[in-house]
């Protein structure tokens with residue numbers, strides 16, 4: 001993608017990002033922002049995940065059929081700062097979504113054309129542009145997601161959470177990692193901490209949340225590594241090792257996520 005056209009998401013902002021300086025629009029209102037939004041998502045996720053969204057027909061359906069549920073946060077100068085991808089979902093703790101996490105939520109959500117039977121809004125992805133990270137916009141985006149859920153008539157927001165620092169500890173079991181605490185008792189992982197501080201409730205682990213298959217050539221291209229033998233490999237930005245099978249010319253990554261639920265209240269409104 002042409003970076004000049006897409007804008008420079010790495011240029012640092014020299015002002016504080018506060019909610020009153022933001023505007024929120026959907027991709028159905030601003031279809032011209034679709035490619036830019038997609039580019040921001042690609043930039044903020046590991047390279048091995050990029051194909052997973054760009055070339056995933058379900059993801060393309062999400063952007064096309066559910067453009068009313070894809071939100072971009074812009075500055076008033078129209079700089080794109082953040083993207084929130086959501087889908088209405090019939091979610092309960094016994095259905096496929098609980099176990100199949102992100103993949104299950106996308107598949108189930110897309111297959112339900114009639115959103116009236118949905119009981120939750122699911123945030124599939126919250127992405128903050130590199131230049132805007134660390135300014136509190138992540139927290140703002142979670143609050144906005146709740147306001148969006150309320151605005152769309154849902155009383156809860158659910159999400160298969162990807163703990164952002166887990167990839168630095170790929171050998172630690174996911175369950176153990178999410179139980180790590182800071183001295184004040186809050187979660188060690190900053191993204192999980194953001195959610196729990198906003199009263200998000202962890203519901204359980206989706207063990208097979210995101211599954212990515214690729215040939216050995218694919219994985220070499222995505223990681224810049226070589227995989228000379230069958231076995232498990234730690235790769236950059238992955239939460240757990242990938243499994244490579246030379247005979248099958250295949251590599252597989254199966255990422256666990258943590259389901260988190262936010263009950264939406266009357267206080268969840270846009271102009272907070």
Ligand SMILES: CC(C)(COP(=O)(O)OP(=O)(O)OC[C@H]1O[C@@H](n2cnc3c(N)ncnc32)[C@H](O)[C@@H]1OP(=O)(O)O)[C@@H](O)C(=O)NCCC(=O)NCCS
Nearest residue numbers: 044125126127128133134135136137138139162164190191
């Ligand atoms: C995760 C993400 C949404 C957080 O957004 P953000 O705007 O940087 O977060 P905030 O400024 O609101 O900071 C929230 C907390 O995270 C911490 N934090 C943010 N990025 C961090 C990083 N890379 N390393 C360590 N801590 C980080 C902040 O210090 C803050 O901690 P605090 O609770 O102690 O104050 C953003 O980093 C992002 O888009 N990442 C890539 C996409 C992604 O993984 N999304 C989440 C899963 S869908």
